[in-house]
Amino acid sequence: MKTQTKRNLIGLAIVIVIVVVAAVALLWVKSNALEREIAAWEAAGLPLDPKELLPPAPPDAENAAVAYLNLIASPDAGGWPETIRTRPDDPKRFRADDVVDHFEELIGRLREILHSGQSWGWPASVYEVGLLEDTPSLRFEAKLFFYEAEVRAEQGDWEGVAESLSDAMLLAGHAGSYPDVIGPLLQMGIDQGAMRLIQQFGGDVPIPTEEIERQLRERDYRSAAVQSLNGEAARMWFLRDSWDTMVPIAMMPLGSVWVKDEAAFYFASNREAIERLQASYLNQKDPEWRPDEEEGGSFANFYMRSFPPLNKNVAQGEARRRMALLAFELRRQKELRGSYEAALAQAEVPLSPITGEPFTVVIDGDGIIISTPPAHGEELIEWRWK
Numbered sequence: 001m002k003t004q005t006k007r008n009l010i011g012l013a014i015v016i017v018i019v020v021v022a023a024v025a026l027l028w029v030k031s032n033a034l035e036r037e038i039a040a041w042e043a044a045g046l047p048l049d050p051k052e053l054l055p056p057a058p059p060d061a062e063n064a065a066v067a068y069l070n071l072i073a074s075p076d077a078g079g080w081p082e083t084i085r086t087r088p089d090d091p092k093r094f095r096a097d098d099v100v101d102h103f104e105e106l107i108g109r110l111r112e113i114l115h116s117g118q119s120w121g122w123p124a125s126v127y128e129v130g131l132l133e134d135t136p137s138l139r140f141e142a143k144l145f146f147y148e149a150e151v152r153a154e155q156g157d158w159e160g161v162a163e164s165l166s167d168a169m170l171l172a173g174h175a176g177s178y179p180d181v182i183g184p185l186l187q188m189g190i191d192q193g194a195m196r197l198i199q200q201f202g203g204d205v206p207i208p209t210e211e212i213e214r215q216l217r218e219r220d221y222r223s224a225a226v227q228s229l230n231g232e233a234a235r236m237w238f239l240r241d242s243w244d245t246m247v248p249i250a251m252m253p254l255g256s257v258w259v260k261d262e263a264a265f266y267f268a269s270n271r272e273a274i275e276r277l278q279a280s281y282l283n284q285k286d287p288e289w290r291p292d293e294e295e296g297g298s299f300a301n302f303y304m305r306s307f308p309p310l311n312k313n314v315a316q317g318e319a320r321r322r323m324a325l326l327a328f329e330l331r332r333q334k335e336l337r338g339s340y341e342a343a344l345a346q347a348e349v350p351l352s353p354i355t356g357e358p359f360t361v362v363i364d365g366d367g368i369i370i371s372t373p374p375a376h377g378e379e380l381i382e383w384r385w386k
Helices: 002-043 064-071 097-114 139-154 158-175 182-201 210-218 221-238 240-246 254-277 298-304 307-337 340-346
Strands: 360-364 367-371 382-385
Touching: 002 254, 064 097, 097 139, 097 158, 139 158, 139 182, 158 182, 158 210, 182 210, 182 221, 182 307, 182 382, 210 307, 221 254, 221 307, 254 307, 307 340, 307 367, 307 382, 340 360, 340 367
Parallel strands: none
Antiparallel strands: 360 367, 367 382
């Protein structure tokens, strides 16, 4: 009996040694893979500290972004009323009494900040929490301007409509510099919300678009998206010293192997997402690309879900931006030359960022339809003015 027990213990010890040696070897392999990813980022000159991406912010007392963050803070800090903060994006209740009753105050305070003349620099603390951590912001403020534009349109105040929409887009410009992947998506979403209203009002409505066009020409959705992905990765690199604390001691070193493997896969996929964003046209690379979920686990795949939609949304947002600028130019030339036919004969039609082919322009009665060229797997994007 004692002999058998001794043999069992020896066998168990051998198994434990084999498992430990294998785990240590695997940890060494995965650690090297992760270090290679770190070296690749360093060699490319990409930031390993998220604060490197953030331009120096002005002092809080001179920073419009700080005034904005205070504005959307809790009522105790002098911000939005609590009932508005708790459901700012509920479309069914957006025009409810608690918004309407405070509307003049809300939009007045917001416009005062936007036009204060102060610099707008997100404070370094935003990297520590991220946009999604707290705030029902930006979308709600943009909706305030859209609501104001609709009210002014009903009154025939087209100068006022232009002011409302250009202020919404001014806010969108600041959203694009937010160091989170949601920033560029918000920027494109707010811009397109303004463009949808302009289409809805019609091509013959005398909305002055000079300021709107200026802001659209300055947009660079691709660069904003690349910076946001860099910011996401830099935030993860910055936390790499604490990765092992995610693993219970009982799971060491196998748990550490899992963490390092997940992190290396995440950063490799992040770099591929940036490479795809920098391709000339979306269809040069598979628009349905997904990081290989069989290689990445739950942690990596959770973060990587935003990569393909961001790539696709940038191409579509850029297509809509170019279509809007073309529509404005055609309308201006129509006023000068008397018809869209004459305007189109003189126009230089830009290329779609999805296919690299010129947009399709169809004269439809007294209006125009601008659309993206056909592309496999891509939805048709149109600008319609009747």
